[in-house]
Amino acid sequence: MLAMLLRITPSLKYGLPYGFDIYEFTSRILVLNEGKHVSMPHGPLFYYVQLAILKTFGYEMFLNILIFIEPLIFTFFILPPYFISKGFKTSENEPIYTLLYLAVTNLLVHQIGGVIIPEGLGLLFFGLSVLFMRKAFEDWRWMYLAMVSGFFTVMSHHLSVFQLFLFFSSLFLSYLYYYVRYLRERGLLRLLALILITIIILLVSSNYIWNLSGEDENTLILLFNMVTKIRLFPVILLAGVFLFPIAIVEPIRFLKKFEKSASRKTFILMPIIGMVLPSFLTMIFHPEALPTILWFTIPISLGFLPFAIYGIIQYCRKSTLLDSIFFMAPLTLFMIEAFFIISLENYNVLIHRLPTFVIYFATPLAGYGLSLFSKELDSIKKEYLAGMIIAYFIFSLAASSFPKPEFAYGVRESVSYSELKLAEDAYAYSILFNAKIDTDIRLGAVLMFTSHRRADWMGNLTSWFLPSNSWLVNVSVTGEPYSFKNNIIIMVSSSMREIYHGRVINLIIKPSGPLNEKVINYLNNCPGIDRLEDVQEGALYMKHPWKKLNQGK
Amino acid sequence: MREDEVNGKGAFFKKTLLLMSSFLILLFIAYEFSESLPRGFVSMKIIGCEEDQQGVSINLSISNNSSRKSEGVLFIMLGYDDSTVCENNTFYSFTGFKVFNHSVIQILPREEKVIKIGLMPGFGVKRILAVYCLNPSFLSGTNSYDLIVIRKDEALWVQTWIG
Numbered sequence: 001m002l003a004m005l006l007r008i009t010p011s012l013k014y015g016l017p018y019g020f021d022i023y024e025f026t027s028r029i030l031v032l033n034e035g036k037h038v039s040m041p042h043g044p045l046f047y048y049v050q051l052a053i054l055k056t057f058g059y060e061m062f063l064n065i066l067i068f069i070e071p072l073i074f075t076f077f078i079l080p081p082y083f084i085s086k087g088f089k090t091s092e093n094e095p096i097y098t099l100l101y102l103a104v105t106n107l108l109v110h111q112i113g114g115v116i117i118p119e120g121l122g123l124l125f126f127g128l129s130v131l132f133m134r135k136a137f138e139d140w141r142w143m144y145l146a147m148v149s150g151f152f153t154v155m156s157h158h159l160s161v162f163q164l165f166l167f168f169s170s171l172f173l174s175y176l177y178y179y180v181r182y183l184r185e186r187g188l189l190r191l192l193a194l195i196l197i198t199i200i201i202l203l204v205s206s207n208y209i210w211n212l213s214g215e216d217e218n219t220l221i222l223l224f225n226m227v228t229k230i231r232l233f234p235v236i237l238l239a240g241v242f243l244f245p246i247a248i249v250e251p252i253r254f255l256k257k258f259e260k261s262a263s264r265k266t267f268i269l270m271p272i273i274g275m276v277l278p279s280f281l282t283m284i285f286h287p288e289a290l291p292t293i294l295w296f297t298i299p300i301s302l303g304f305l306p307f308a309i310y311g312i313i314q315y316c317r318k319s320t321l322l323d324s325i326f327f328m329a330p331l332t333l334f335m336i337e338a339f340f341i342i343s344l345e346n347y348n349v350l351i352h353r354l355p356t357f358v359i360y361f362a363t364p365l366a367g368y369g370l371s372l373f374s375k376e377l378d379s380i381k382k383e384y385l386a387g388m389i390i391a392y393f394i395f396s397l398a399a400s401s402f403p404k405p406e407f408a409y410g411v412r413e414s415v416s417y418s419e420l421k422l423a424e425d426a427y428a429y430s431i432l433f434n435a436k437i438d439t440d441i442r443l444g445a446v447l448m449f450t451s452h453r454r455a456d457w458m459g460n461l462t463s464w465f466l467p468s469n470s471w472l473v474n475v476s477v478t479g480e481p482y483s484f485k486n487n488i489i490i491m492v493s494s495s496m497r498e499i500y501h502g503r504v505i506n507l508i509i510k511p512s513g514p515l516n517e518k519v520i521n522y523l524n525n526c527p528g529i530d531r532l533e534d535v536q537e538g539a540l541y542m543k544h545p546w547k548k549l550n551q552g553k
Numbered sequence: 554m555r556e557d558e559v560n561g562k563g564a565f566f567k568k569t570l571l572l573m574s575s576f577l578i579l580l581f582i583a584y585e586f587s588e589s590l591p592r593g594f595v596s597m598k599i600i601g602c603e604e605d606q607q608g609v610s611i612n613l614s615i616s617n618n619s620s621r622k623s624e625g626v627l628f629i630m631l632g633y634d635d636s637t638v639c640e641n642n643t644f645y646s647f648t649g650f651k652v653f654n655h656s657v658i659q660i661l662p663r664e665e666k667v668i669k670i671g672l673m674p675g676f677g678v679k680r681i682l683a684v685y686c687l688n689p690s691f692l693s694g695t696n697s698y699d700l701i702v703i704r705k706d707e708a709l710w711v712q713t714w715i716g
Contacts, residue, residue, distance in 0.1 A: 002578055009582050013589050094567065104578065374563030374570075387569025394570070395577035402585075418594040421618065425598060499642040524638040527679065527714055533598035534709040546602040546713065 002398075003078060003103035007071040007113035010402055014414045017067050018402075019115035020505075023415065024445035026066070029054060030452045038453065042118035043209055045155035049121075066116060074113035074120045078102040078360075080127030084134055085364035090318060092375050098367030104394055105304060105363070106296060107356045109401035115413070119353075122157025123360055125149045126164050130361065133171070134326060136191060143194040147201050154205040161206055163357045166337060168199050170244070170329035177245030178325065188322075240336075248332055252324045255316040267306045274301030288409075295407040299400050300359070303393030308362045311369025327365060334358050405495070410503025410514060412495040415446055418535040419493055425533055426491045426540055427451040433545050438471050438484075439491035440512075441505040443538075447491070458488065468510065472496070476504035476513040481522035486543045490523065493538035593619020595660070597685050597709040600667070604715055608673040611713065613683055615668065617660040624660075625687045628701075629653040629670055632680040632712070645708050647701040650682060657689060674715060682712040 010018035017023065029050045031038040040047045054062040078099075085098035102108060112120045132146035150168075154161045172195045179188050230236075275297050282293045312331070316324040338354050370390075377383045405412045423446045426437050437447060438458045447455045458470050468474055471484045476496070484490070495502045498514035506512035523529055523541050532540040601612035617623040629652070636649035653672060660666050674681065687707045 002575060005582055006578065009585050013585055015592055094563075096567070096571070100571070100574070104574070371563070374566040377563065377566055380565055383563065383566035384569055387566045388573055391570050391573035391577060394574035395581065398574075398578045399581050416594075417592050417618065418596065421594075421596055421616075425596075520640065521637075524640070530599070530713045531711050533596065534711055535596040536594050536706070536709060540598075544714070546604075550603055 003109075003113075004072050004075045006104065006109050006398055006401060007075050008068070010114065010414065011067045011071055014416070015067070016415055016417070016420070017116060019117070019413050020415055020442045020445045022066070022116050023449035025117065026050070027445070027448035027451075027453045030449070034452065042157050043122070043155050043161075045152065046118035046121050046157070070116045071113045074116060077112050077120055077124035077127070078108060080124070080131045081360060081363045084131050085367050087134060088364065088368060090315075090368070092371050093368050094371040094374070095367065097370040098364050100394065101304060101363045101366050101370075101397075102360075104398040104401075105359055106299060106397055106400040107359055108363075109398065111356045112360075114401060118157045119160065119356070122153055122160025123356070125153035125156055126160045126167075126357070127360065129153060129164055130167065133168075133195075136194070137322070137326075140187070140190055140194065143191070143198065147194075147198050150198055150202050151205050154202060154209055159353055160357075161202060163334070163354075165199065165202050165206075166333050167330045167361075168195055168202070170248070170333040171195055171326065172199065173241060173245045174248045174325045174329040175322075178249055178322065181249070182321070244333070245329075248325060248329045249321070252316050252321060252328055255313060255324075256321075267310070270301065270306040270309050274305040291407050292403070292409045295400055295403050299393065299396035300355075303390065303397050304359065304366055307369035307373060308366035309369070310373065311365035311367070312362075314372050315365055315368055327362075330361060331358065334361070404501075405503070406501040410501060411505060412442070412502060415442075416537055418537045419443060419446060419495075420450060422491060422493070422533065422535045422538045422540065423447040423450045425535075426489055427455045429489055429532060429540065429542070429545070430456060433487070433489070433542065433549060435487045435489050435542065435545075437489045437491055439493075440470075440472060440496060441507065442495065443491055443493055468506065470506075472504050472515070473506050473510075473512055475519045476506075476515055477511050479513070479516050479518060481519045481526075484543065486548065488542070489532070490541040491538065492520075492523065492541065495537075591619070593617075593621065595619065595623050595625075595685070595687060595709060597683065597711055599683075599711050599713060602713050608671060609681060609715055610669065610671045611681065611683070613668045613670065613711070614665055615658065615660055615685055615709075616665040617662055620662050622659065622661055623687065624689045625658055625685050625707075626655055626689060626691055627658045627668065628655045628684040628686065629672070630682045630684065630701075631674060631678045632682055633677050634679060636680065638682075638710075638712075640705065643705055645684075645703050645705055645710065647682070647684070647703075647710075650701065652701075653681075658685065679716065680712050680714045682710060684708055684710040 017026070025042075025046065028038045028040060029047055032047060032051050033054055050062075050066070053065055057065065079102075082095060082099045082102060085093065085095040088095075111117070112123055128149040129146050132142045132149060135142040136146060150161075150164055153164050172192060175188060175192055175195070179185070179192060278293055278297050279290065282290050312327065316328065334354065334357065338358075341354070374383070374386070377386055400407075402413065423443060426439070426447060427450060429435065430437050436456045436458045439447060444457050447457055471482075471488065472490065472492070475481050492515065493502075494500050496504045496515045497520070498516045501514075503514050504512050524531070528543050529541050530543070530545055532542055532545060595615065595617050597613060597615045599611060600614045601610075603610050613627075615623075615627075630647065630650040631653050632650050634649075636647070639646045639648070658666065658668070670681075670683070672681070684701075684703065685708070686703055687709075688704070691703065691707070
C-alpha cells in the first residue's frame with residue numbers, strides 16, 4: 001500500500017504523467033497508432049503494450065490509464081527481490097524489511113512506477129530473471145523461465161539487458177572457476193551450460209532487437225562503439241575473464257572468517273564511504289551538483305548502504321559458498337562497470353542509471369542486514385530507539401523520491417497544463433510561419449507528444465556527439481545572448497530560468513545551464529523579437545513573424 | 554538463550570519501525586497534496602497582425618483554461634525608444650510605455666475571446682504591448698511614461714514590434 005501511494009502521488013498531484021520522458025515515449029506510440037514507422041530505442045515491448053492499451057481503450061482512457069493506473073501496476077514490479085528474500089534459508093531473515101526497502105527507496109520509487117518508463121518494465125524482467133536463476137539451484141528447470149524472462153528483458157529495455165548480461169556472465173565465470181577448483185558436480189555443470197545458453201540467447205536477441213531501433217538512440221550500440229575504440233579493451237577483457245572469478249571466490253572464503261564486530265566497522269565506514277567521500281569529490285569536480293548528490297546519497301548512505309553491506313558480509317559468512325557467489329559476483333561486476341563507465345568520456349553520466357539496478361539487486365541483502373541488526377538489539381529501550389531512528393532514515397529515503405529542481409540539478413520533472421498548451425500553440429505557429437522550434441529536451445518531449453512527432457524541433461536529441469545547434473542551449477551555457485534567425489520560434493518556460501532554480505535541459509552528456517536575466521532581457525527588449533504568447537509559465541518568441549507572413553500574402 | 558526470547562527479539566523494533574515510518578511517509582504524502590497548485594490557467598496570444606498605411610491592426614486571443622470566470626484589465630501600451638520590460642521572480646515592470654487604452658475583459662470558463670485592436674501608432678512608436686492583468690481592481694492611474702509594476706502571477710503580456 002505504501003509503495004502504491006508513493007508512486008501514485010505525483011500523478012494525483014499534477015493530473016498529468018509525471019516526468020517528461022513519458023511524453024517522448026508516448027509520442028512514438030501515437031505515431032505507431034497512425035500506422036507509421038518510428039524507432040523504439042529502448043526495445044519494442046513497452047511501446048507495443050502501450051499501443052495495445054491505446055487501441056483497446058481509445059485515447060482519453062489510454063491517458064487516464066497511463067496517469068492513474070500504470071503507476072499502481074508498475075508498483076508490483078518491485079516484487080521479484082522480495083521473493084528472493086523469502087527464499088533465504090536463514091531463520092533471522094525478515095522479508096518484510098526487503099519489501100520496505102523496495103517500497104520506499106528513492107531511486108526505486110522514481111524509476112519503478114513514479115515515472116512510467118521502459119526501465120521499469122526492464123527492471124521487472126531483470127528481477128524475474130534473477131529470481132528464476134536463484135530457483136534453478138533447487139530445480140534446474142527454472143532456468144527455462146529465466147531464459148524467457150531474459151528474452152523479455154531484451155524486448156523491454158537496453159540497459160536492463162546489459163545489466164542482465166553482466167549478471168549471468170559474472171555467475172558463469174565464478175561458478176566455472178568454482179566447478180574447476182572446488183566442486184565438480186554434475187548439477188553445477190548442467191547449470192553452467194544453461195547459463196551459457198541464456199547468455200547466448202541474450203546476445204542473439206539483443207542483436208535482432210538492435211536492428212529495430214534507431215542505432216544512434218540505442219545505448220548498447222553507443223556503449224559498444226565507445227568501448228571498442230579503446231585499444232587495450234581486448235586485453236582488459238581477457239585479463240578480467242581470468243582474474244574476476246578468482247577475485248570473487250577467494251575473498252568470499254576469507255569473509256567467512258570475518259569477525260562479528262564487522263557490524264561496528266560497517267556502520268561507521270559506510271556513511272563515510274557512501275556520503276562523505278562522494279560529497280567531497282563532488283565539491284572538487286562538480287560543485288553545482290552538490291545539492292543533488294546530498295539529496296540522494298544521504299538517505300541511501302544512512303538508511304540503506306550500511307545494512308546492505310552488513311547483510312552481504314553476514315550472508316557470505318553464514319551461507320554456502322555457492323550461495324554467496326550468487327550475490328557477490330554480480331555486485332562486484334556492477335561496481336567495476338560503474339568505475340569503468342565513469343572513466344569513459346561522454347558516458348560517465350550513465351552512472352546515474354546504474355545505482356537503481358544495484359539497489360534493486362541488493363535489497364534482499366539490505367533487508368537481511370536490517371533483520372540481523374534488529375536481532376542483535378538486546379533490550380526494549382534499544383529496539384525502540386533504533387526503530388525510531390531508522391524509521392526517520394526510511395522516511396528520508398521515501399521523501400527524496402521526487403526532488404524539486406534545486407535538488408535535481410535544475411530539472412523540473414513535472415509538466416503543467418500550461419506548458420502542454422504552449423507546446424500545442426508553438427506547433428501551430430510553426431506551421432503558420434513555416435518555422436522551426438527551439439526548446440530544451442524537457443519541452444521538446446512535450447512538443448513531440450502534442451505534435452505526434454511532426455514538429456520541426458531544433459536540438460540534439462539524437463546527436464550525442466555534435467555541438468548544439470540550439471540557441472537556448474548555447475546562451476544557457478555562455479550566458480551571452482546573440483542574434484538568432486527569423487524562422488525560429490523560441491519556446492521558453494520558467495523551468496529553464498535561473499531565478500526559479502531551473503535549467504535548459506540538454507542531453508545529459510552535454511553542457512547546459514540556466515537562462516539568466518541577461519538572456520530574458522534580450523528576448524523581452526531586443527527590437528524585432530515579438531512575444532507571441534504568454535501562458536503564465538512560459539512564452540513564445542519569434543523575430544518579425546508577421547512581416548514575412550504578410551509579405552507572402 | 555531460551556527459544557521464546559530468541560523469537561521475541563527484534564519484534565518491538567519491527568513494530569516501531571513499520572508504524573513510525575508508515576506514519577511519517579503518510580504525513581509526507583499529505584504534505585505533497587497540500588502543496589498542489591491550481592491546474593487552471595489563462596493564456597494570451599497574438600493570432601494576427603497587419604501593418605499598413607492605415608495603421609496597425611492586431612488580433613489578440615485570450616483563453617480561460619480554468620473552471621472559474623476570469624475578469625481582468627487589458628492594457629494596450631505603446632513603447633518608444635526608451636521603453637523596457639524588466640522582470641524578477643515576482644514582478645514585471647514596464648517602463649517608458651504610454652497606455653493607449655485599457656478595458657475590463659471578462660472570460661467565462663473554457664472560453665476563448667478574440668479581441669481586435671486597431672490603432673494609428675504615431676511617431677516614434679517602436680512596439681505595441683498588450684498586458685492582461687488578472688486582478689480586476691488594478692488600474693493604472695496615468696497614461697503617460699510611468700513605471701507600471703504588476704505581479705507576475707497576475708499578468709500576461711505579449712508584444713509586437715512595428716515599423
